[in-house]
Amino acid sequence: DTAVSQTPKYLVTQMGNDKSIKCEQNLGHDTMYWYKQDSKKFLKIMFSYNNKELIINETVPNRFSPKSPDKAHLNLHINSLELGDSAVYFCASSLPGTSGLYNEQFFGPGTRLTVL
Amino acid sequence: GENVEQHPSTLSVQEGDSAVIKCTYSDSASNYFPWYKQELGKGPQLIIDIRSNVGEKKDQRIAVTLNKTAKHFSLHITETQPEDSAVYFCAAILMDTGRRALTFGSGTRLQVQP
Numbered sequence: 001d002t003a004v005s006q007t008p009k010y011l012v013t014q015m016g017n018d019k020s021i022k023c024e025q026n027l028g029h030d031t032m033y034w035y036k037q038d039s040k041k042f043l044k045i046m047f048s049y050n051n052k053e054l055i056i057n058e059t060v061p062n063r064f065s066p067k068s069p070d071k072a073h074l075n076l077h078i079n080s081l082e083l084g085d086s087a088v089y090f091c092a093s094s095l096p097g098t099s100g101l102y103n104e105q106f107f108g109p110g111t112r113l114t115v116l
Numbered sequence: 117g118e119n120v121e122q123h124p125s126t127l128s129v130q131e132g133d134s135a136v137i138k139c140t141y142s143d144s145a146s147n148y149f150p151w152y153k154q155e156l157g158k159g160p161q162l163i164i165d166i167r168s169n170v171g172e173k174k175d176q177r178i179a180v181t182l183n184k185t186a187k188h189f190s191l192h193i194t195e196t197q198p199e200d201s202a203v204y205f206c207a208a209i210l211m212d213t214g215r216r217a218l219t220f221g222s223g224t225r226l227q228v229q230p
Contacts, residue, residue, distance in 0.1 A: 042220070092159075102147075105150075105218065107160045
């Protein structure tokens with residue numbers, strides 16, 4: 001009965017490699033997000049998709065590209081990995097807000113990425 | 117600029133005591149303020165949220181207060197238990213960013229001593 005799932009949970013890779021993190025939600029939500037949590041626990045939004053359409057794209061390097069094959073999935077591809085990409089990446093989902101109202105975001109368990 | 121400030125960064129209390137975490141935000145148009153709890157190795161989980169049309173909301177041992185004039189909101193946990201130990205994040209939708217995404221505070225590590 002997992003609500004938001006991510007794979008893999010841990011990812012250790014070398015600098016320069018290309019890797020992907022997958023996210024799936026079974027809540028029927030239309031909006032999905034990717035967050036990055038650094039070593040100091042600071043959480044920052046990277047991307048947001050609403051019904052497969054990109055609506056938020058923060059200032060992240062072009063090496064990061066989200067892909068949403070359907071509204072239940074939002075995968076994160078990272079090219080040419082760098083040491084500074086090491087962090088925990090969280091996927092989240094929510095119902096879309098309407099009329100200025102916002103809804104709870106449900107977070108996945110996170111993927112710890114370590115770049116060597 | 118967009119900003120949510122959270123204090124303290126660490127908080128240690130004895131079991132049964134109360135804990136208070138405070139946040140301030142920069143945008144007076146913000147209207148949604150959730151609090152998330154993150155346990156070790158897990159994703160953040162919503163514990164309570166408040167919208168700008170109310171000043172206080174309570175759910176059992178947890179309460180949140182909002183002062184829109186001063187642009188700050190606080191989390192209150194009463195009768196703390198060891199299982200309350202976690203990192204707590206406040207957040208706000210900062211409307212002046214134009215992107216309507218949650219901006220998180222820097223987190224408070226709460227330790228409840230048995």
